[in-house]
Amino acid sequence: MTVNTINLRAFLASDTPFAQSVYASTRAEEMKLVDWSDEQKDTFLRMQFEAQTKHYAIHYPQAEYIIIQLADQPVGRLIVENRADHYLIIDIALLPEYRNRGIGQTLIEDLKKQAVQLKLPLVLRVEFFNPAIRFYQRLGFVKSRKIQIYHEMVWKPDSSMVWPS
Numbered sequence: 001m002t003v004n005t006i007n008l009r010a011f012l013a014s015d016t017p018f019a020q021s022v023y024a025s026t027r028a029e030e031m032k033l034v035d036w037s038d039e040q041k042d043t044f045l046r047m048q049f050e051a052q053t054k055h056y057a058i059h060y061p062q063a064e065y066i067i068i069q070l071a072d073q074p075v076g077r078l079i080v081e082n083r084a085d086h087y088l089i090i091d092i093a094l095l096p097e098y099r100n101r102g103i104g105q106t107l108i109e110d111l112k113k114q115a116v117q118l119k120l121p122l123v124l125r126v127e128f129f130n131p132a133i134r135f136y137q138r139l140g141f142v143k144s145r146k147i148q149i150y151h152e153m154v155w156k157p158d159s160s161m162v163w164p165s
């Protein structure tokens with residue numbers, strides 16, 4: 001599969017159920033560990049999604065909410081914000097069937113290019129136990145500090161990169 005058909009578009013209110021399903025997919029392994037009914041899991045995940053959405057709105061008021069598509073098919077979500085001193089990846093998630101296909105790497109490389117254009121480091125936070133840490137390290141991110149249950153990771157353009165004028 002080629003990844004050159006990735007399209008990004010603005011998040012619409014009608015995308016909320018899709019975004020909620022993407023969020024739920026990121027918690028699937030965790031939900032396997034609890035002895036709850038499917039209805040209880042769905043209720044819990046819906047409440048967690050709503051809490052996350054409110055948190056993002058409060059703490060990242062200028063964030064861009066983006067739907068990741070392959071051709072016209074939604075496959076994930078991306079939330080970023082220019083924080084003036086860094087370009088922050090607040091959230092990036094793909095549905096499970098689209099993971100490990102190069103889509104995430106392509107998106108991160110594009111975000112790195114945007115960070116260069118903005119003349120800012122690219123920053124993200126990832127939970128301590130998340131195996132994506134290795135993925136981000138392969139893409140040049142380094143752990144910069146611990147924040148609660150997260151590693152903050154930073155990618156900085158090297159001095160040989162030419163900043164756009």
